[in-house]
Amino acid sequence: MARTLPATDVVIIGSGWSGGIIGKELAAAGQRVVMLERGAPQWTSPDWAPPQVHDELKYDRRHEMHQNAAKETYTFRNATSETALPMRSFTFAYPGDKLGGAGAHWAGVTYRFDEVEFRLRSHYTQKYGASILEGLTSQDWPVSYSDLEPYYEKFERLAGTSGKAGNLRGQKIVGGNPFEAPRQSEYPNPPMKVPFAAALFGESAANLGLHPFIQPASLVTRPYVNSEGLQMSPCAYCGFCASHGCEHFAKASPNICILPAALKQPSFELRTNAHVLRIELTADRKRATGVTYVDAAGEELFQPAEMVFSCAFAINNARLFLLSGIGTPYDPSTNEGQVGRNFTHQSRGNVQLFFSEDFHLNPFMGAGAAAVTLDDYNGDNFDHGPLGFVGGAYVQIQVVGAGPITFRPTPPGTPRWGSAYKAALKRYYNHAITLGTSGASQAQRGSYLSLDPTYTDAWGQPLLRITHDYNEQDLKLSNFVVDRAMEIAKGMRGVQQAVPNKMRRPYSTATYQTTHLTGGTIMGDSPANSAVNRYGQSWDVPNVFTVGANLFPQNASWNPTSTIGALSYFVTEKVKNEYLRTPGPLVPA
Amino acid sequence: MSGGKLAIGVTVVGLGISVLAGALVVGNPAALLRSAYTHPETAAAPSGPYYPQPERLPPYSQVALTGDARLGEQIFNRGGGGGVAACSTCHGAQGVPVAGAPYPRLAGLSADYVAKQLYDYASGERTNEQMRPFAKALSPVEIGAVATFVATLKAPETELSSPAQVERGRQIAEIGDNAHAIPACGACHGLAGRGQGDMLPPLAGQPRAYILSQFNAWRADRRQNDQVTVMHGIAQRMPVEDIEAVASYFASLRQKGQ
Incomplete structure (x- = not known):
């Protein structure tokens, strides 16, 4: 029997970007906020101090900052006809653990979505006919780009995002992304430096008439005081970024950009090592009474609250909804029920490049988001008519660093061990790079989240089961953009060998793709097509909100963090202005 | 590496070189001459299409x-x-x-x-x-x-610790100070203040008066020439007692045998 704690106004589950922003804003508005983080606290000093923070074995191989699969993992299967098995370690994606969540170990890539992305189904249907989306359950967002624009800007000022505007209030600017949706203001900081390999990519792309630009990144490029008055220092291009904490106060994270401001609020309380089991509901399942969690000592505690914000890692929010009995679980056989539906990952594909020996790429000098990239083959920036798929991909060379454990490029056909392997490693370490693509992924009936009937976590609760495979549309997309990437590769000086890797069925959890898992509790304009409304508010339990990539109806090609940040501000604004005055559904069902 | 230096010298005059990528570190000038390599900065016609380019090699380099x-x-x-x-x-x-x-x-x-x-x-x-x-x-x-x-004058080896070391100084040097957003000195200046790379000078064994004078120069904008422009902010944010502690700590890591 859980011990009941003194009541509070708001409980926030998770201390990542969405939890941090919402927690700080609501505490500043006078609400008593309790934030529950399942992992340990971690701060730049002392936890990310050098040199140990560059320990690849600890951070990249042993997943220091990722969800601990020994305690809580996912089960996976490609189709409902299969029996799902648990993942014993995380390879396909890196859900975050500890203070700051995935926002502490991300790479800093900070894209806004474009205007078309938010009205995906209606745009493509109108332009290309309904058949282009046949068999897919992708849909329009209940918010538009212009709804979110001011909040994108807010997030960029919080995170010190660096970049160059390509479309400032409709004015196209050379050097930025000419395809981006109009911005009201320039980025808070100038763009990052350009690694050599990325410059060679940009040169070839420009020769083909494409529009390369420096990838926007929340790695600050000059001393910066963010919108919360917190200090950040410039990126040193140390090359240990994603999966690591940043020792320089350069990579934006909840830990340096928002949590210190939240902790200054007298009505804000942070509890770490607090693992939430479920959101408790009244008997009629129409109202949440609080959350039950287990603390570091193993004691079960009930924290009563007026409002609950589920701000865990993307798909873990769907699991919390399922474990708590919020809404109706999705049933793929009838296509009914909303919780668990429209799970997507991203479409990947790349070209491995091997250079002649006089092209010294020095890939160890990099940063998580240091890239030259292009959107010519993204969104609806090209004709989809003859292609038979929707959306697109960004194509880029990103130089993230080249630690000796994780970066061991050898051409195909190289033996996996022995002297020939070592010779190839020596030959190519400084002369190889990946030309990457990151593509959209459309939702389909067979890709969804549910509770596993067999396997449980360390607390005896059912694991989240992922059922997923690539659909034809995603394969076509990957095929198309990898062919385009090959054209760029062939025009790059110094390249001796270009090896294309296209996406193939079946989808496998054994290789890293991205951490950008989306869906499960998607937002929509009606309870018939979504688990939550445009403010992340549950249609079924209106004092439960959730904000994360779990709200995305399907996955864009771009990285999700900026949109999660924008949604966090968008939701908070509505809650502060309306819900706190008159609690209840913010959108009529 | 004198062979490499020679090759780079040749390169600089003819072709230009990237700072971040350090693209051309070759040991054999003959191999360089055979190469089809030209740096993108020099390769692109000024009227050609835009693409992002690396920084130029500064005159001092x-x-x-x-x-x-x-x-x-x-x-x-x-x-x-x-x-x-x-x-x-x-x-x-x-x-x-x-x-x-x-x-x-x-x-x-x-x-x-x-x-x-x-x-x-x-x-x-x-x-x-x-x-x-x-x-x-x-x-x-x-x-x-x-x-x-x-650059030919070899750095003397400095002590890793000393009986007189200031604990607070060591703390800031090794783990930084979260409260003032101060990264550990060692994040850039290397372990035990022994320096790192070309542009991050060793601090161990430098006179306390010199380190203090530089902190003062950064605070007062009399020195604003660190490449990544972090030192002004760091010096501004550090409390005076911590600056003194750090200066004393690095000064205490003397040259071995002194």
Whole structure:
């Protein structure tokens, strides 16, 4: 029997970007906020101090900052006809653990979505006919780009995002992304430096008439005081970024950009090592009474609250909804029920490049988001008519660093061990790079989240089961953009060998793709097509909100963090202005 | 690596070179001549389509790459024209000043770093009344020469700890201070203040007075020439007691055997 704690106004589950922003804003508005983080606290000093923070074995191989699969993992299967098995370690994606969540170990890539992305189904249907989306359950967002624009800007000022505007209030600017949706203001900081390999990519792309630009990144490029008055220092291009904490106060994270401001609020309380089991509901399942969690000592505690914000890692929010009995679980056989539906990952594909020996790429000098990239083959920036798929991909060379454990490029056909392997490693370490693509992924009936009937976590609760495979549309997309990437590769000086890797069925959890898992509790304009409304508010339990990539109806090609940040501000604004005055559904069902 | 240096020197004149990518570090000039490589900066026609490009190699790096160490040694030990005093007068014959002097140790600094300081003394980005006239009197070739010679002076090995070390100073040096958003000094300046790379000078064994004077210079904008522009903010945010603690800590990590 859980011990009941003194009541509070708001409980926030998770201390990542969405939890941090919402927690700080609501505490500043006078609400008593309790934030529950399942992992340990971690701060730049002392936890990310050098040199140990560059320990690849600890951070990249042993997943220091990722969800601990020994305690809580996912089960996976490609189709409902299969029996799902648990993942014993995380390879396909890196859900975050500890203070700051995935926002502490991300790479800093900070894209806004474009205007078309938010009205995906209606745009493509109108332009290309309904058949282009046949068999897919992708849909329009209940918010538009212009709804979110001011909040994108807010997030960029919080995170010190660096970049160059390509479309400032409709004015196209050379050097930025000419395809981006109009911005009201320039980025808070100038763009990052350009690694050599990325410059060679940009040169070839420009020769083909494409529009390369420096990838926007929340790695600050000059001393910066963010919108919360917190200090950040410039990126040193140390090359240990994603999966690591940043020792320089350069990579934006909840830990340096928002949590210190939240902790200054007298009505804000942070509890770490607090693992939430479920959101408790009244008997009629129409109202949440609080959350039950287990603390570091193993004691079960009930924290009563007026409002609950589920701000865990993307798909873990769907699991919390399922474990708590919020809404109706999705049933793929009838296509009914909303919780668990429209799970997507991203479409990947790349070209491995091997250079002649006089092209010294020095890939160890990099940063998580240091890239030259292009959107010519993204969104609806090209004709989809003859292609038979929707959306697109960004194509880029990103130089993230080249630690000796994780970066061991050898051409195909190289033996996996022995002297020939070592010779190839020596030959190519400084002369190889990946030309990457990151593509959209459309939702389909067979890709969804549910509770596993067999396997449980360390607390005896059912694991989240992922059922997923690539659909034809995603394969076509990957095929198309990898062919385009090959054209760029062939025009790059110094390249001796270009090896294309296209996406193939079946989808496998054994290789890293991205951490950008989306869906499960998607937002929509009606309870018939979504688990939550445009403010992340549950249609079924209106004092439960959730904000994360779990709200995305399907996955864009771009990285999700900026949109999660924008949604966090968008939701908070509505809650502060309306819900706190008159609690209840913010959108009529 | 003298072969590599020669090749780079050739490259700089002909083709330009990227700073971040450091694209051309080859040991064999003949191989370089055979290569089809041209740097994107020089390859792109000015009227061609835009694409993002790496930074140019700054002038101080160019003179440092082509410096004549023998000329540098002469200036270092005997001074130069225009009233340039011998560097060794204050900085010591081996680039190590006498114990107790407030001058920085030069032994262990890279040619790039030294050349950049001399350029910046001359331009006023780094303000120092003693150094400015000397730096202004030196030609770019002489700056490159002095810098190249200084880079041959081996850094003395410094202690990893000392009985007199200031604990608070060690803490900031090794783990930083979250409350003031101060990264650990070691994140850039290397373990135990022994320096890192070309542009991050060693701090261990530098005189306490010198370290304090630099903190003051950064706070007052008399020095604003660190490449990544972090030192101004760090110096501003650090409480005075912590600056003193850090200066005492690094000064206490003396040259071994002293």
